[in-house]
Amino acid sequence: MFLRSVQLHDFRNYAEADLELTSPKTILVGDNAQGKSNLLEAVQLLATGRSTRALRDRELIARGKEQARVAATVERLGDTVELEMILRAGKRRTVRVGGETRRTQVEALGYLHCVSFSSLDLDLVRGAPETRRDWLDGILLQLEPVYTNVLAQFVQALHQRNALLRSTELSPDALAEQLPCWDDLLVRAATPVMRRRHRLIERLAPLARRWHGSISGGRETFAVRYQPQISFEQEDAQSVQQALQELLKEKRTLEGRRGTSLVGPHRDEVDLSIDEIPARQFGSQGQQRTLVLALKLAELELLEQVTGEVPLLLLDDVLAELDLHRQDQLLGAIQERVQTIVTTTHLSLFDSQWLQSATVLTIEKGRIGSPPAPA
Numbered sequence: 110m111f112l113r114s115v116q117l118h119d120f121r122n123y124a125e126a127d128l129e130l131t132s133p134k135t136i137l138v139g140d141n142a143q144g145k146s147n148l149l150e151a152v153q154l155l156a157t158g159r160s161t162r163a164l165r166d167r168e169l170i171a172r173g174k175e176q177a178r179v180a181a182t183v184e185r186l187g188d189t190v191e192l193e194m195i196l197r198a199g200k201r202r203t204v205r206v207g208g209e210t211r212r213t214q215v216e217a218l219g220y221l222h223c224v225s226f227s228s229l230d231l232d233l234v235r236g237a238p239e240t241r242r243d244w245l246d247g248i249l250l251q252l253e254p255v256y257t258n259v260l261a262q263f264v265q266a267l268h269q270r271n272a273l274l275r276s277t278e279l280s281p282d283a284l285a286e287q288l289p290c291w292d293d294l295l296v297r298a299a300t301p302v303m304r305r306r307h308r309l310i311e312r313l314a315p316l317a318r319r320w321h322g323s324i325s326g327g328r329e330t331f332a333v334r335y336q337p338q339i340s341f342e343q344e345d346a347q348s349v350q351q352a353l354q355e356l357l358k359e360k361r362t363l364e365g366r367r368g369t370s371l372v373g374p375h376r377d378e379v380d381l382s383i384d385e386i387p388a389r390q391f392g393s394q395g396q397q398r399t400l401v402l403a404l405k406l407a408e409l410e411l412l413e414q415v416t417g418e419v420p421l422l423l424l425d426d427v428l429a430e431l432d433l434h435r436q437d438q439l440l441g442a443i444q445e446r447v448q449t450i451v452t453t454t455h456l457s458l459f460d461s462q463w464l465q466s467a468t469v470l471t472i473e474k475g476r477i478g479s480p481p482a483p484a
């Protein structure tokens with residue numbers, strides 16, 4: 110898979126931009142707040158249908174404009190695919206593949222795969238459980254675009270059940286009568302989310318452990334474990350549903366008091382530990398960086414295994430955060446095989462070999478240019 114070009118129109122701080130990608134490595138260099146991350150965000154949007162930085166499409170549209178356009182040309186499996194997304198404030202998106210409008214966004218996913226790695230990813234270790242759930246979901250969306258619907262159905266069931274629990278109009282008897290029906294809906298929507306997350310971690314964990322071993326010199330053992338509220342010893346759908354139903358019964362009184370659903374994948378955790386000690390609490394900064402790097406390289410490897418194509422790697426200002434050894438590990442893993450777009454504020458961070466083999470482009474106030482030729 111090779112991303113050939115990206116076009117932006119009224120996206121974030123880009124009025125009009127056309128990025129042509131010719132070599133496997135592209136370095137985008139520019140001062141802070143010029144639009145480097147915005148460009149990577151546009152690529153991520155086409156790959157996953159979502160942005161990790163924006164909650165609403167309105168934020169992605171250039172201020173004062175009504176709509177934005179993000180498009181890309183991707184070469185894959187000997188074919189060229191044109192992807193296009195039109196974003197409108199407060200309205201549905203339009204997605205096109207090869208110029209044809211698709212009914213749903215899911216139908217436009219799966220053509221472009223990417224792994225993003227930014228300095229914010231340290232939150233994968235240090236941040237709240239939600240960050241780790243979002244990370245899992247981002248991978249699942251790419252592995253299986255239909256996961257978009259699976260997740261949306263769960264979120265809808267959760268919101269509706271929460272609205273019922275919070276309703277002041279219902280008597281306790283009426284609530285007790287209506288809840289079982291909503292419990293069923295919630296459990297049926299929760300189960301496929303949890304089973305997919307469980308399966309994903311089962312496949313990611315050994316890869317992450319191996320990468321971690323090679324970066325840390327095998328001195329420490331890294332474990333990644335899915336930690337849902339229920340036991341996953343029996344992972345068939347029926348057993349998961351039954352376990353969730355039982356937990357719901359246990360939490361019924363507490364849920365009534367709190368007015369919110371306390372059981373489901375929105376309470377999942379992913380345990381990351383080094384030598385059986387939670388990395389979040391005890392890992393040093395260096396250990397935490399190694400861990401995130403191992404997770405990202407595992408993600409890259411898994412996407413390649415499952416899709417049969419090497420995904421695109423987006424490195425947002427991340428090299429400066431890594432010491433030389435970790436940089437070597439990362440760059441060694443990438444080599445020429447993985448198409449990589451790197452953003453940086455300083456080219457001095459790259460060794461001369463990397464610079465020679467990469468295309469360097471400048472980003473200034475939402476404009477893409479070429480750096481001046483050396484005198």
Ligand SMILES: Nc1ncnc2c1ncn2[C@@H]1O[C@H](COP(=O)(O)OP(=O)(O)OP(=O)(O)O)[C@@H](O)[C@H]1O
Nearest residue numbers: 121122141142143144145146147168169170171172
């Ligand atoms: N919807 C929008 N409309 C117009 N400009 C926007 C919009 N959203 C963000 N911006 C602008 O984009 C710029 C930030 O761009 P970006 O996050 O890509 O920075 P960057 O070049 O990656 O910088 P850094 O090195 O600090 O990460 C800011 O100037 C911000 O005001």
